Amino acid sequence: MRASARETALQVLTACRQGGAWADGALKSAIGKDRLAGPDAKLATHIVYGVMQNRILLDRYVGLCCSQRPEQLEPLLLDILRIGAYQILFLDRIPDSAAVNESVELAKAHGKARASGLVNAVLRKISREKDRPVELPAAQEERLSICYSHPRWLVERLIALLGAEEAEAFLKENNRPAPLTVQVNTLKTSVEELMGALRAEGVESERHPWLSDCLILSGTGNLASLTAFADGGFWVQDAGAKLAVLAARPHGTVIDVCAAPGGKSFAAASLMNGEGHIFSCDIHAHKLKLMEAGAKRLGIENMEPMLQDGRVLREDWLEAADTVLVDVPCSGLGIIRKKPDIRYKNPADLSGLPQIQRAILENAARYVNVGGTLVYSTCTILPEENEQVTEGFLRDHSQFSKEPFSLPLSQSETGELTLWPQRHGTDGFYICRMRRTDHD
Numbered sequence: 371m372r373a374s375a376r377e378t379a380l381q382v383l384t385a386c387r388q389g390g391a392w393a394d395g396a397l398k399s400a401i402g403k404d405r406l407a408g409p410d411a412k413l414a415t416h417i418v419y420g421v422m423q424n425r426i427l428l429d430r431y432v433g434l435c436c437s438q439r440p441e442q443l444e445p446l447l448l449d450i451l452r453i454g455a456y457q458i459l460f461l462d463r464i465p466d467s468a469a470v471n472e473s474v475e476l477a478k479a480h481g482k483a484r485a486s487g488l489v490n491a492v493l494r495k496i497s498r499e500k501d502r503p504v505e506l507p508a509a510q511e512e513r514l515s516i517c518y519s520h521p522r523w524l525v526e527r528l529i530a531l532l533g534a535e536e537a538e539a540f541l542k543e544n545n546r547p548a549p550l551t552v553q554v555n556t557l558k559t560s561v562e563e564l565m566g567a568l569r570a571e572g573v574e575s576e577r578h579p580w581l582s583d584c585l586i587l588s589g590t591g592n593l594a595s596l597t598a599f600a601d602g603g604f605w606v607q608d609a610g611a612k613l614a615v616l617a618a619r620p621h622g623t624v625i626d627v628c629a630a631p632g633g634k635s636f637a638a639a640s641l642m643n644g645e646g647h648i649f650s651c652d653i654h655a656h657k658l659k660l661m662e663a664g665a666k667r668l669g670i671e672n673m674e675p676m677l678q679d680g681r682v683l684r685e686d687w688l689e690a691a692d693t694v695l696v697d698v699p700c701s702g703l704g705i706i707r708k709k710p711d712i713r714y715k716n717p718a719d720l721s722g723l724p725q726i727q728r729a730i731l732e733n734a735a736r737y738v739n740v741g742g743t744l745v746y747s748t749c750t751i752l753p754e755e756n757e758q759v760t761e762g763f764l765r766d767h768s769q770f771s772k773e774p775f776s777l778p779l780s781q782s783e784t785g786e787l788t789l790w791p792q793r794h795g796t797d798g799f800y801i802c803r804m805r806r807t808d809h810d
C-alpha cells in the first residue's frame with residue numbers, strides 16, 4: 371500500500387526536477403492520476419513536502435554516508451535516497467527498516483537493480499547514525515542554509531534584512547505547516563452557518579484570531595470535494611492576502627490588474643456586498659476560466675474576468691477607477707511555507723521582476739481617478755520587488771502619495787507594511803496604499 375505513495379512521491383519529485391513543475395500542482399495531479407486516497411495520499415504529500423523542505427539537509431546526510439557526493443549521483447537515485455532519508459530522519463511512525471526496503475524496491479522498480487545495493491547501504495548507515503548530530507560548518511550562513519534547507523544566497527539576504535536571529539525564525543517558520551485559512555463568503559452564508567456545515571462534513575474549524583470573517587480549517591482532505599465548498603461557502607485565502615484587500619477599502623469601480631486565480635477580487639466583491647463593479651484582469655486566458663468558475667461558485671455577480679496585459683493601456687479606463695489593485699507577479703518568497711520549492715528558484719531568474727512590476731504599476735496607476743486608491747502588493751519580502759518599486763514610482767509621480775491605513779492586525783503610519791510569518795503568522799506580504807491627488 372505504502373509503496374504506491376512513495377512511487378507517487380518519486381514521480382512528483384521527478385516532474386519538479388525535469389519539467390519545472392511546482393510540487394503542489396504536480397502532487398495534486400499525481401494523487402488524482404494514481405487514485406491515492408486517505409493515508410496513502412497523506413504519506414505521498416508528507417514525503418514530497420518533507421523532501422522539498424529539507425532537501426539540503428537530506429543531501430548533507432546522504433553525502434556523509436555515501437562514498438560519492440550527492441551531485442555526482444544519478445538524479446533519480448538521489449531522489450530515491452532523499453525519500454528514504456526523509457522517512458528515517460523525520461517520520462517516526464515508519465520503521466527505518468521499512469523506509470530502507472521500500473527505497474530499495476523503488477530503485478529496482480526503476481531499473482536500478484545494480485544501484486539498489488548502494489541505496490540499501492547509504493540508508494542503513496543514515497539509520498545507524500541518525501541520533502548523532504550532523505556536523506555543520508561554523509559559518510553562520512552555511513549552517514542556517516543546511517539546517518533549514520534554504521539556498522545560501524537567500525539566507526544571506528535574510529540575515530542582511532532581519533539580522534541572524536530573526537532570519538532563523540523566518541527560516542524555521544517556512545518549514546512549518548501554514549494554517550489553512552479560508553474566507554467565509556458572506557454573500558452566501560455566515561461564519562456560524564459555515565462552521566456548522568463544515569462540522570457536519572467532519573471538518574474542524576476555528577475562528578481566525580483577528581479576522582472576524584475567516585476560519586482556520588483542519589482535517590479537510592480534498593477541499594474541493596466538500597459540499598460546503600461546492601455550495602460557495604468559502605474560498606481559500608491567506609490572512610495576508612485578505613489584509614491587502616482590506617487596506618484598499620475597495621468600492622465603486624474596481625480594477626484588479628493581476629487578478630487570477632481571483633482571491634483578492636472575491637474578497638473585494640464580498641466587502642462591496644454586491645455593489646459596484648470589479649474588472650478582474652489577467653494576462654493568461656486559461657486563468658480567466660478559474661476566476662469565472664470561482665465567481666460562479668461563490669455567487670459573485672459584479673465581477674468581470676477579462677484578458678488584459680497589465681502593462682498595456684486601455685484608453686477607456688483612464689482615470690476611471692475608484693480602486694486599483696496591483697497584485698503583481700513576484701518571486702513568491704513570502705509563501706515558502708505553502709510552496710516549499712519556491713526557495714530553490716534561480717536568483718538570476720528573479721532579477722527581471724522589478725522591471726515588470728514597475729511597468730504594471732505605471733500603467734495601472736493611470737486608471738485611478740482623482741481621489742481614488744492604488745494598492746500595490748506582492749507575496750514576497752525582497753525590497754527590490756516591494757519598497758524599491760513603489761519608491762521609484764512615487765518619485766516620478768507626484769500626483770500619488772502613500773496613505774496611512776489601519777488593519778485588524780496592525781496599522782501603517784507610512785502607508786506601507788511588510789507582513790512576516792514569524793511576526794504576524796501570515797504569509798510574507800507587502801502592501802502599499804497610495805492615493806491620487808491630481809491628474810497626470
Ligand SMILES: C[S@@+](CC[C@H](N)C(=O)[O-])C[C@H]1O[C@@H](n2cnc3c(N)ncnc32)[C@H](O)[C@@H]1O
Nearest residue numbers: 628629630631632633634652653679680697699
Ligand atoms: C500574484 S498573482 C495574483 C493573485 C491574485 N491577485 C489573487 O489574489 O488571487 C499574479 C498574477 O498576475 C498575472 N500576470 C502576470 N503578468 C501579468 C501582466 N503583464 N498583466 C496582467 N497579469 C499578469 C499572473 O498570471 C498571475 O495570475
